[in-house]
Amino acid sequence: MQTILIQGGRPLSGTLAIHGSKNAALPVLTAAAAVPGLHRIENCPDIRDVHTTLEILTHLGASAALKDGTAYLDTRALVSAPVPRALACRMRSSVLFLGALLARFGRAEVPSPGGCVLGLRPLDQHLSGLARLGVDCQDREGRMCAEGKPTGGTVILRCPSVGATENLLLCALGASGPVQILGAAKEPEIVCLAAYLRACGAKIRGDGTSVLTIEPAELHSGEGRICPDRMEAATYLCAAAACGGSVTLTDLCPQDLEQVTGTLSKAGCAITPTETSLTIRAGALQSPGMVVTGPHPAFPTDAQAPVMAALLRAEGTTLFHETVFENRFRHVKALKDLGGEIRVQGQLASVRGVQALSGARMEGTDLRGAAAMVVGALGAEGTSVLTQAQHLERGYADLVPGLRALGAQIEALD
Numbered sequence: 001m002q003t004i005l006i007q008g009g010r011p012l013s014g015t016l017a018i019h020g021s022k023n024a025a026l027p028v029l030t031a032a033a034a035v036p037g038l039h040r041i042e043n044c045p046d047i048r049d050v051h052t053t054l055e056i057l058t059h060l061g062a063s064a065a066l067k068d069g070t071a072y073l074d075t076r077a078l079v080s081a082p083v084p085r086a087l088a089c090r091m092r093s094s095v096l097f098l099g100a101l102l103a104r105f106g107r108a109e110v111p112s113p114g115g116c117v118l119g120l121r122p123l124d125q126h127l128s129g130l131a132r133l134g135v136d137c138q139d140r141e142g143r144m145c146a147e148g149k150p151t152g153g154t155v156i157l158r159c160p161s162v163g164a165t166e167n168l169l170l171c172a173l174g175a176s177g178p179v180q181i182l183g184a185a186k187e188p189e190i191v192c193l194a195a196y197l198r199a200c201g202a203k204i205r206g207d208g209t210s211v212l213t214i215e216p217a218e219l220h221s222g223e224g225r226i227c228p229d230r231m232e233a234a235t236y237l238c239a240a241a242a243c244g245g246s247v248t249l250t251d252l253c254p255q256d257l258e259q260v261t262g263t264l265s266k267a268g269c270a271i272t273p274t275e276t277s278l279t280i281r282a283g284a285l286q287s288p289g290m291v292v293t294g295p296h297p298a299f300p301t302d303a304q305a306p307v308m309a310a311l312l313r314a315e316g317t318t319l320f321h322e323t324v325f326e327n328r329f330r331h332v333k334a335l336k337d338l339g340g341e342i343r344v345q346g347q348l349a350s351v352r353g354v355q356a357l358s359g360a361r362m363e364g365t366d367l368r369g370a371a372a373m374v375v376g377a378l379g380a381e382g383t384s385v386l387t388q389a390q391h392l393e394r395g396y397a398d399l400v401p402g403l404r405a406l407g408a409q410i411e412a413l414d
C-alpha cells in the first residue's frame with residue numbers, strides 16, 4: 001500500500017472492533033525469546049512490525065506463526081545470534097532483543113534500531129540501565145554488543161522511557177537477584193507486557209506505577225492476550241471528529257483513552273463509554289484549548305498528530321505542546337496543504353480553525369503523521385492523494401477497510 005486515494009467530506013457511521021496494540025504486541029512477542037517454551041498470544045494485530053518481530057524470532061531459531069490473530073511461538077531451540085541489520089532497521093522495538101537475549105543467554109548483539117524518525121531517539125537509558133544490572137554493553141560500529149549475566153540492582157531512569165523500561169524488565173528476568181526500576185514508564189503496554197511475563201512465571205510487581213520490582217523466578221511456557229490498541233482507537237475517534245457522524249468502537253479500554261476522549265469532548269464531541277466501547281457523536285467543533293503531550297497518564301504523543309488533524313476546523317485556536325519527541329510536527333506541512341492554518345515555533349504548534357479544507361496531495365512521513373494525513377483528508381472537501389502510505393502498514397491493521405466500513409470513500413491504489 002504505497003498510495004491512498006481519499007474523497008473527503010462525508011460523515012462516518014457504524015461500529016468497528018479495535019485490534020490488539022502494536023506497542024504491546026511487539027515487546028510481548030520479543031519477551032518470548034527470553035522464555036524457552038511454547039507461547040500462545042491472542043489478539044496480535046496483523047501488521048508489518050509484528051511480522052518483522054516474528055522474522056527476527058525465526059532467524060534466531062524459534063518457530064513462529066500468526067494465525068487468525070493468535071501468535072504461536074516455540075522458542076525452545078532459539079539461540080543468541082546477532083539480529084540482522086536488515087530487520088532491526090525496520091523498527092524501534094528490535095532493540096528489546098538486547099534485554100530478552102541477555103536474560104536467557106548472557107549475551108546479545110543488536111544493530112542500532114530503526115523506527116519512525118522523530119528527532120534524536122537516544123538509547124542512553126537502555127544502555128546505562130543494562131550496565132547497572134552488571135552487563136557490559138559496547139557500541140561496535142553501529143552494533144550494540146552486550147555480554148554478562150545480569151545481576152540484581154536498582155536502576156533509576158532519568159525519564160520514563162517506554163522502551164528502556166521494557167528492555168530492563170526483560171533483562172531483569174535473567175538476573176540473579178531482585179531488580180528495581182525507579183522512574184519506570186507507566187503505559188498500559190507495559191502493564192500488558194508484565195501480565196504476559198507473570199503468565200510465564202515471572203515475579204513482577206508495580207507495573208503501571210513508577211516503581212517496578214522483579215524477583216528471580218523459574219520461567220515457563222505461557223498464554224496471554226494483547227491489550228487493545230489505544231492509538232488505533234484514537235485515530236478512528238479523530239476521523240469521526242473530523243468528518244462528523246456517529247461511530248461506535250468496541251473491544252477497547254476507555255480508561256486508556258481518557259486524555260484523547262477528554263480533549264475531543266472539550267472540542268464538542270459527545271463521547272459515551274461502556275466498559276469496553278466508546279461511541280462518538282461529532283458535530284461542529286471548537287478549540288479544546290491547549291494539548292500538552294507527556295508520558296502516561298498525560299496526553300499521548302502518538303495521538304498528537306491525529307488530534308491536530310481532527311481539529312483543523314475547530315473554531316478558535318488550539319495549541320499543541322509536544323514535550324516527548326523533538327521532531328514530531330512532520331505532518332504539519334501536509335495539513336497546511338489541506339488548508340489548515342498552523343504555525344510552528346519550536347515544540348509549539350498553534351492551529352487556528354478554518355471554515356473548510358480541500359483535498360491535496362500529501363506524502364506520508366511517519367506512522368502517526370500518515371494517520372493524521374488520512375484524518376485531515378477525510379475532513380476535507382474533494383480528493384486527496386497520500387503517497388508513502390506504507391508507513392501505515394507498520395502499525396494499523398486494516399485501516400482502509402475499517403474506514404470504508406464506516407462509510408469513508410478511501411481506497412488503496414497499490
Ligand code: EPZ
Nearest residue numbers: 023093120121122123124125126161162163302324325367
Ligand atoms: C515508544 O517509543 C513507542 N514505540 C512510541 O510509539 C511512542 O511514541 C513512545 O514510546 C512514547 O510513548 C513502541 O512502543 C515500539 P521512549 P520509545 O523511550 O520506547 C527519550 C508509535 O507511533 N529517551 O518512551 O522509543 C526519547 O528521546 C511509536 O507507535 C532518552 O532520552 O519511546 C523521548 O524523548 C512512535 N533516552 C522520550 O525519552 C533513552 O534511552 C520517550 O521515549 C530512551 C528514550
